[in-house]
Amino acid sequence: MTAFAGGGLLNRRGLLKGAALGGTAATFSQGVFEVVHAEAEAPEWTTIPGEEVRGYGLPAPQEAEVKRTLFQIYEDLSPEFGFSGTPLQKLRGAMTPNGLHFEVHHGGRPEIDPEQHRLMIHGLVERPLQFDLASLDRYPMVSRVHFIECAGNGFLNAVESEPQDVGLDVLAGLVSNAEWTGVPLSILMEEAGVKPEGKWVIAIGADAAGLSRSIPIEKIMADGMLALHQNGERIRPEQGYPMRILLPGYEGNMNVKWVTSLQVTSQPAYTRDESGAYSDPLADGNVVRFSFTMGVKSVITHPSGTMTMNGPGLYGISGLAWSGGGAIERVEVSADGGTSWADADLQQPVLSKSLTRFTIPWRWDGSPARLLSRATDSEGHTQPTRADWKARYHPSNINHYNAIQAWDVTPDGKVANAYA
Amino acid sequence: MTAFAGGGLLNRRGLLKGAALGGTAATFSQGVFEVVHAEAEAPEWTTIPGEEVRGYGLPAPQEAEVKRTLFQIYEDLSPEFGFSGTPLQKLRGAMTPNGLHFEVHHGGRPEIDPEQHRLMIHGLVERPLQFDLASLDRYPMVSRVHFIECAGNGFLNAVESEPQDVGLDVLAGLVSNAEWTGVPLSILMEEAGVKPEGKWVIAIGADAAGLSRSIPIEKIMADGMLALHQNGERIRPEQGYPMRILLPGYEGNMNVKWVTSLQVTSQPAYTRDESGAYSDPLADGNVVRFSFTMGVKSVITHPSGTMTMNGPGLYGISGLAWSGGGAIERVEVSADGGTSWADADLQQPVLSKSLTRFTIPWRWDGSPARLLSRATDSEGHTQPTRADWKARYHPSNINHYNAIQAWDVTPDGKVANAYA
Known part of the structure; x- marks a missing residue:
């Protein structure tokens, strides 16, 4: 299997055609195992009638932890000032369900x-x-x-x-x-x-x-x-x-x-x-008052912070990119902290001012890795590094943050937020 | 305003540019009225703090009737054989919310x-x-x-x-x-x-x-x-x-x-x-066993059966089209029972094997009208009339029904299912 860039990023096309597998049963998963006994014991739900139809569906009870995260960092604010975040790391595709x-x-x-x-x-x-x-x-x-x-x-x-x-x-x-x-x-x-x-x-x-x-x-x-x-x-x-x-x-x-x-x-x-x-307060003391358009941005969602990798081997890296300036033109991914970059695949069709899913296969060899993603939009804008972004704004500014997001992967598989 | 086809179907482009309005305040709605007192009494919800953030959102309580319809036509079947239909006439756009x-x-x-x-x-x-x-x-x-x-x-x-x-x-x-x-x-x-x-x-x-x-x-x-x-x-x-x-x-x-x-x-x-x-049993006594692909189909969702029009005037006709054979190429709408047809606008981008929203403005003059929609897909297939569909299949067949859906509008505004 031909590497696409450093750190184990792979060429999807060769991979998916199977030609690059070299005849061996390469797999993305440690959890896949050959069937020894074709006749497994039937689980209970195959043997008893299920529930009736209902007017409005809800997620499975086992997915109760897939919910918005309630921010409580401002304890001095009243409960009426609230915000809750989408659990991007638990979702796939580009759409957000309404709930x-x-x-x-x-x-x-x-x-x-x-x-x-x-x-x-x-x-x-x-x-x-x-x-x-x-x-x-x-x-x-x-x-x-x-x-x-x-x-x-x-x-x-x-x-x-x-x-x-x-x-x-x-x-x-x-x-x-x-x-x-x-x-x-x-x-x-x-x-x-x-x-x-x-x-x-x-x-x-x-x-x-x-x-x-x-x-x-x-x-x-x-x-x-x-x-x-x-x-x-x-x-x-x-x-x-x-x-x-x-x-x-x-x-x-x-x-x-x-x-x-x-x-x-x-x-x-x-x-x-x-x-x-x-x-948006700037580093030079001025303030940008009408900064309407959101900048180009991307995040790798799988894997991402607080997750743990399940051992070395093949993984499908996946993430989201977007820009208020237009369509996502390109997303590059690095598995070696920015030394080398490979182009990710973009979910089609790419829509303007919409979340865009990107994917790229990765063979993790178990050594320390730093994952980055860098998006470019149809206006030619590319995400800045965090250092470049910080240099522009006053230290207190929290608005329009669109710097490259980095994840550090340790040999024991822990994935954590990092500043690239 | 130039008519596009018989029965009051209008040219959207001229309409939206406003140039075709002839200087009068044409409106789509009887419910729009000029503001006489700019200072209205403030409703309660503008004066009291609202609810806190929550982990998983739900529709507004007032939308409780926007739910799937549970089919109970087969009373002899057990509750475990169930089906419920999407209320297409209460939705807009092309996506169906998961619930x-x-x-x-x-x-x-x-x-x-x-x-x-x-x-x-x-x-x-x-x-x-x-x-x-x-x-x-x-x-x-x-x-x-x-x-x-x-x-x-x-x-x-x-x-x-x-x-x-x-x-x-x-x-x-x-x-x-x-x-x-x-x-x-x-x-x-x-x-x-x-x-x-x-x-x-x-x-x-x-x-x-x-x-x-x-x-x-x-x-x-x-x-x-x-x-x-x-x-x-x-x-x-x-x-x-x-x-x-x-x-x-x-x-x-x-x-x-x-x-x-x-x-x-x-x-x-x-x-x-x-x-x-x-x-699928056929009229000639044979049976189609592996009829995998769903045919090309369309329905006008607004207005549609059991709705009541709110008086003569301008309306935005809207509907959905789809085909298992590929992308929707064209949707024609008739307001005069098929005597004349006009091309509806298709929501972009048109995706293959996806619901596609179509729209066309309509000036209803209050006389009896029959609304039809007829979709054509990228393989060149067009919806049959109900008579043509029935001629192909055995009278008992319920599968792969894709005939043109008709709605009759009476002078008092009632919209009802019709066979074209």
């Missing part, structure tokens, strides 16, 4: 009566309009698969001087991917009639925090969506039920949930939310 | 201990092998979005001489769409080493029914998957937890759930499942 989509809210998850909820479009428009959910259901809708990522995703790696030995849910779980369906905001804005001096839209949520953000009218008209459905069904309460703004590629906080007001203005509002937690 | 993926089982939903479950590959192979779940997790995986459709989807329209006035969940809900992730069966078969005389694979499930089907080895090697994940998370119990076979485009029953045995043979097994319920 595991990450959530961040500043005033708790509101329980909104969808029949009472209204969306108002007003300000610098010819005809201020108000919509209820039933009326919006009649509009033409579009569906697109997009990630949403919290601006603060990766905050621990951003601010901690030593790498914390935690899992990927904690290190990068504030990103999820779904098929969103809703009404293009351009249709609603055209019905209201935006006046020529209307350049910004102030979006306000109906939650207790009244979260509000200023959005350029160009983004609203280009691909902004009033999202009503998430992976087919109605948007979940913690993702904005009954309606939210979707701004593909923009930081999560701007995709205002439970949206109730869109006010067209000539200037941004400089709201608390955009002037405070969602501005 | 609403249709289910059919012949022996109930088994409760399998994933640590005890084994998959055996044996028969005409060099090395009979047995896999547990942990060992399979180490393999290279692929992810693909594919529909699964029960061979009997549409059975009511197939056998009832008069159109039944029921919803789309009953008429066509035994089809769903998900991103499936798992190990290509070709890798596992190559490890076992299929002997030259091995031409079929007999797949057996670990449920009480011991469902078993014969699968051509060519399909197994081409794109057969041992699926372990569904929309990211582990496969749900009713979809085969912890593992199932996925055969893109093949009738649902062959995608054996809870799979525990893959036996390579030289001949099909002619199991009860393939010789009985899943054979």
